[in-house]
Amino acid sequence: MGNLLEHMGIEKDRVHFSWISSAEATKFVDVVKEISDRVKALEPNKKFVKDYN
């Protein structure tokens, strides 16, 4: 799914997949930190956004 999104022009860093157990609090924090850093590094997303106006 990530591959097809990238094929359509969505940056790979916007979509993340992870498996975290409810007992893995530290892994959760690490993954979320990494995701926010990588998404913040990109410009604001304009693709696949619905304009309601």
Added chain:
Amino acid sequence: MDTCIKKIRELSADLLEKGEVEKVIGFAKGTIPMATSPIAIQSKQDVEKLVFNSTCGLNLANYASGQKGKIAIIAKGCDSRNIVTHIVENQIQRDQIYIIGVPCSGMVDKHKIAKLFEDEIIDFSEDGDTLIVSSFLKTLTLKKQDYLKGNCLYCTHKNPVLHDVMAADPVEEQVLENPFPDVDLIEALDLDAKWQYFENLTKNCIRCYACRNACPLCYCPTCFVDESSPQWVGKGQNKTDVNTFHFLRAFHCAGRCTDCGACVEACPMGINVRDFTRKLNKDSLELFGWEAGLDVTKRPPLDAYSPDDPDDFIK
């Protein structure tokens, strides 16, 4: 293909006469030139209605499921692969279907031919590899090879993979060095150009869902686009909704699509909706060594787990 249709009619008449099948699903002449429509023949007298030529681009496997009693079906290479997929997905039992296999030399792209004419096409005939197409203003003699549908150009399964009887001798399969040159072209673009490419591709989409209806894979009783509670995707012409529909439709076909091209054949706006599914077919082949509909004993990759499955996308 003339000898082939004689054989198809003979076989169908025989099956119906002996009562071995309730009906034969095949192609009939359409109401306009260069068009054929699916037909279910129930009596021997009607077999003359069956035709088979280079305009039979729809996929008859779409009409195979949900039938009562045993049926016979005319199957090109791609139709037979979708019948295999139907059997694997329990949409039909193998003993419920009698497959009349037809080796296929490719179907023609009607949009490509229509572009050669300023006015309406009024006649279409073919003789081997030559097509003769006429409009009111002119008659053109064309080489079939130059006007094949996109999926037929890269087809490596022209002969039925599963059949009970063949209507003609198998044709030679082509061996392609690169089966996905069209996907490579899009992959070579940068991200914004890719996005622009797909925005342009779907800009004429009228959300008629002909692509979905023609697709043998789309057999859900209620499609996600038709659901209203919850409503997964907007139903209007908003371009984000249009792209969401195409993206999700394609993804529902991941690892199942046989690239039969029925979606493109059915599209009234001439959109090459295969551009979405082709990428998934390429991934299936590269990541899982999988081509859909070749073997009734194998489960599709997204339906089975193996410790060797690629997992570098997950953290």
